[in-house]
Amino acid sequence: MGFLGVTGAFALVYVTARFASFLYRLLCPVKLNIRKFGEWALVTGCTDGIGRAYAIELAKRGMSVILISRTKEKLEQVAKEIHSKNANVQTKTIAVDFTKDNSIYSTIREEIRGLDIGVLVNNVGMSYDYPEFFDKVEDSAKLVNNMIRCNVDSVAYLTQMILPDMLQKHRGLIVNLSSVSGRRPVPLLGLYSGTKGFVDLFSRSLAAECASRGVLIQSLCPGFVVSKLSGIRKPSLFSPTPEQFASSAIDRISLPFTTGYWAHDLQDFGQSLLPEFLSNKVTMYVLGGVRARALKKRNRAQ
Ligand SMILES: NC(=O)c1ccc[n+]([C@@H]2O[C@H](COP(=O)([O-])OP(=O)(O)OC[C@H]3O[C@@H](n4cnc5c(N)ncnc54)[C@H](OP(=O)(O)O)[C@@H]3O)[C@@H](O)[C@H]2O)c1
Structure with missing residues (x-):
């Protein structure tokens, strides 16, 4: 076989292996009863978008929910909605801002003391206002501080707080919201991509550590979902509503x-x-367009 033949054979094996793994993830996830992990689920960033849909779907599946976000009124609204649809579950709300200093973790630790937490959904996250070159981001020191605290620290500290109990009980599920943006470079959203890359690798490493110890850890890497953060308002084939997304994702909790x-x-x-290099070029072109439109809009408003 010549050089081209060998290269072609390797390419074919590679694509077939990727396709088999894709089909497995698509068709074979074992649906698990989420209630078997424990009584309570803790969801961060739960007053909008994906987190809100997760909290509501978990309650529908019989879990009591600890709701954590910034805004007290919005938390109470979600709790009320959960109670109106599920009389048998309990809720607890904790208002904290994940961009603030580490004392928020002492507050959370005190509030959840003694609760049987079976599911942790590290969902809270923030992104840029619009795609931008890292060196041109306005008040970039604040963005670095806030995004790392919100997207990285929250995942690491809450996992560090809750995982030991789960391991002791030999049951538990931790779902960490990464993103397709954490799977490969995203120029013009570099810091966001980096934080989501941390979440993906951290989660998959812990998944391997915990696989034989009764606790499931999942790296959840969605594409676009309708939400404030994505800026997408209308659902489409590739942009489901948060409700469609959460219901589908919860059916796949068996996958790391x-x-x-x-x-x-x-x-x-x-x-x-x-x-x-090609993926970077396409992303630069697409997000470059989004950036140009955002700057134009901002200049008009000024
Ligand atoms: N939507 C997408 O297309 C998409 C795709 C891939 C990954 N993701 C990831 O999925 C997660 C959720 O995204 P989303 O689109 O659902 O976001 P979203 O609609 O903007 O909702 C964010 C939630 O987090 C809360 N929150 C924001 N900043 C906070 C802070 N500093 N402290 C405490 N709570 C805070 C918000 O509530 P308050 O304002 O009341 O605090 C809200 O409940 C994120 O980690 C995101 O990176 C989203």
């Missing part, structure tokens, strides 16, 4: 890595086949 949604699996698979 998933995008959570079939169309995002397809997207992730397609993107994984692109060489990085």
Whole structure:
């Protein structure tokens, strides 16, 4: 076999292996009863978007929910909605801002003391106002501080707080919200991509550590979902509503890595086949357009 033949054979094996892994994630997740992990689920960033949909879906599946976000009124509204639909579950609300200093973790620790937490959903996250070159971001020191505290510290500290109890009980599930943006470089959203890359690798490392010790850890890497953060308002084939997304993702909790949604699996698979330089060029072009429109809008408003 000549050089081209060998290269072709390797490429075929590689693509077949990727496709088999894609099909497995798409078709074979074992649906688990989420209640078997414990009585309470703790969801961060739960008053909007994906976190809110997770909290509501987990309550629908019989879990009591600890709701954590910044805004007290919005937390009470979600708690009320959960009670109106599920008389048998309890809720507890904790208002903290994850961009603040580490004393918030002492507050959370005190509030959850004694509760049987079976599921932790590290969902809270923030991104840029619009795509931008890292050196041109306005007040970049504040962005670095806030995004690392919100997207990275929250995942590490809450996992550090709750995982030991789960391991002791030999049951538990931790779902960490990464993103397709954490799977490969995203120029013009570099810091966001980096924080989500941390979440992905941290989660998959812990998943391997905990696999034989009764606790499931999942790196959840969605594509676009309708939400404030994504700026997408209308659902489409590749942008489900948070409710569609949460219901699909909770059916896939047995997987240590998933995008959570079939169309995002397809997207992730397609993107994984692109060489990085090409993927970077496409992203620069697309996000460059978003940046230009955002700057134009901002200049008009000033
Ligand atoms: N939407 C997408 O397309 C997408 C794709 C991939 C990954 N993700 C990830 O999924 C997660 C959720 O995203 P989303 O789109 O659902 O976001 P979202 O709609 O903007 O909701 C964010 C939630 O987090 C809370 N929050 C924001 N900043 C906070 C802070 N500093 N302290 C405490 N709570 C805070 C917000 O509530 P308050 O304002 O009341 O605090 C809100 O409940 C994020 O980690 C994101 O990176 C999203």
